[in-house]
Amino acid sequence: MGAMSTAIQRGFDDPVHDSQRAFRAIMAALAEPGLEMALDVPAFVPEPLHPAAATILLTLCDYDTPVHLEGVLAARQGVRDFLGFNTGAPLAAGPAEAAFAVAGYNGGLPDPTQFSQGTAEYPDRSTTLILALGDARPGQAVGLRGPGIADMRTTSLPGIDHAYWRVLANNRAAYPLGIDVIFTMGRRIVGLPRSTRIAIQGG
Amino acid sequence: MNKQHYNFAYLDEQTKRMIRRAILKGIAVPGYQVPFASREMPMPYGWGTGGVQVTAAVLGRDDVLKVIDQGSDDTTNAVAIRGFFKKTAGVETTTQTREATVIQTRHRIPEEPLKAHQILVYQVPIPEPLRFLEPRETETRKMHALSEYGLMHVKLYEDITRHGHIATTYAYPVQVDGHYVMDPSPTPKFDNPKMQRMAALQLFGAGREKRIYAIPPHTEVVSLDFDDHPFSIQQWDRPCELCGARDSYLDEIVLDDKGKRMFACSDTDHCERRQSAQGEARHG
């Protein structure tokens, strides 16, 4: 802890208003699934965290929210310090104990079922997954329907192929149980709450 | 209140984060009542503490806030809540529906269709639509978990057998996105159709009962009914006496002790806008 640089201590410049603006963008992303939103990001973001993921953590996490960091992130002192110092959020005992999970940095995409799905009586006790999409390859286009979408919204996300869309579509199988996903691409985000129906063309 | 002693929009940041997390869960599971650790607010429970907490958690410096009670911006509680946010957040306020980015309401939905990126915040006294059929939270939670809403249908059907029609006039239950049955707050059922596929985001806050729920834009919101007794809304056999509107919710105003009454729009902004448009048409 003693070696912590001043840069790590910097979260938002103006916590009250920066987090309010970020929250509105995150809320809009989940209220309108598939719609891309841009976040203001902090001056300092520890590698390899996406700036948008850093903003989400600063905006939503505190000592009441156990956070699961994917292995490669948990191994980075800078990421742990950033999270701990700025939010006070404890590291979750495992993905199923996490209020928030940060993933997508291992070179693969996580299995959503490893996270907390909530319970039938308290479906809100589920994990929100902050999933980094780094792949520049254009992904498979899908149609999204459901709350937040006037009719159908066609979307594609970098690196999400046919197979992983099927995995995500399956997240709705036990609705209202399931996880909510916020994809991060640099400083941009796209929301995919569990209420969204995913129609996979040719699937 | 000395505003230097309080945070922007009154609530501390930790409380806002907690409320914001609950709002996101509510949006992800439309119509589901998310428990949240409602705080004691500097106004009494039952006077909009839930709506105020939700508004405080979403409000930013650039927002334009409108507060209505019974459809009107001038009722005492609307004035008090608007003053609270003026004082603690310094935000711009308006009485015009179309200019507001955030509208907090008690008992009405504005007549003018709301647009995308507006947020409608409802004050909710009793969020549980099944509460008066089953007082126990442990039981109603089970019913929601199982989507077991037979009790509600039985209640509505009993109305039909007794009166020939459903005798629920406000807080009329709706089913959201084909799943949760939800209380729309004590708005008259006249307003229910406005919730269906509304372009604006709808957030509901119940402070005393510690629940938040939400309806994202463009969500299916269906009033419960029966094939042989379809849902219908209140109708008046006369127009608003001030603006002539035939399609708005009317307040009945007692004028004297001899039974003289007049009917006028409950939504004061809607009524005034129509009156001034008519004035311009006459003079222009």
Add this chain to the structure above:
Amino acid sequence: MYVAVKGGEKAIAEAHRLLAEDRRGDPDVAEIGTDQIASQLTLAVDRAMAEGSLYDRGLAALAIKQARGDLIEAIFLLRAYRTTLPRFGYSAPLETQDMLLRRRVSAVFKDLPGGQILGPTFDYTHRLLDFDLESPGEMPDAESFDADVVHGTVPRITDLINNEDGMIEPDVRSDPEVEPDDLTREPLAFPADRSLRLQALARGDEGFLLALGYSTQRGYARTHPFAGEIRFGMVEVEFFVEELGFAVTLGRVSVTECQMVTQFRGTPTQPAQFTRGYGLVFGQSERKSMSMALVDRALRRAEFDEDLVASAQDEEFVLSHCDNIQATGFIEHLKLPHYVDFQAELELLRKIRRGQDERNAAQEAAE
């Protein structure tokens, strides 16, 4: 013609001005000081602190003055103030056996280690109005003030009973690893555990708990209670400082603790023994702590396989309604305009009436 119910900012400001005027009262009478309230209306201050969940005599006195003596309004002011305060951590559990006792009575043993200490109590006063108090009088004998404070550890009655072959259920020490729930930080969920119930009762309305406790005595979930011990005094509040590795004393609070001892005939799996009901309240309030202990015991019905027969045993009923700030808000909100819904109901009644009239007319025509 049409005059809407326009309250308006002016009307509200005027109402506030009238309120301030009534608060001040007769200008020829000296204004009451918060120091006078804090030192002379101590039991009102105690109640405001207890149900306001905020131990601060000065703030409680201010709240009582501002509320014109309406204690529920004062409690509300304290709660609304408290909710914005930053939270640095949680104190260590209070050690009430180390209490600096001002009063300690037991109804179950004639004498006991530490003795019976009557202390400041209304109990044996004759309830005759003391007209001497109408005018300022002499100071009571100051020497007697601290003479009866008992220092050192005085065992609690339930620890004494427990020495005898487990005649009373063991005192469940809370697991230090498990943080007790906090209903001011987490929404209440049912079933609630005992720590959460006790927190709700400690903040709960004295009158509500009094009535519920009373109802158990009158047969609505009778528990055969004995006032095992009631003690009142000052207890040290300790805070464990992670960086130091030990606890430091933050100060002292005055509390009243009641250990109710109740009969239990046992179940096939549990021995016949005495069971416990617990009450702990800021300040001196025996009425509240005793009521709380009775209701705590009634709410433990599931632990003892007791049938749910009365409201006092029903945790959803008790916990959902014991908070006077919630209750007063919701009752008083009926003062707010409801004319939109009233209009809807009025139209419905007219419609039902029309239907009835038509049916009656048709019937008459048929006859």
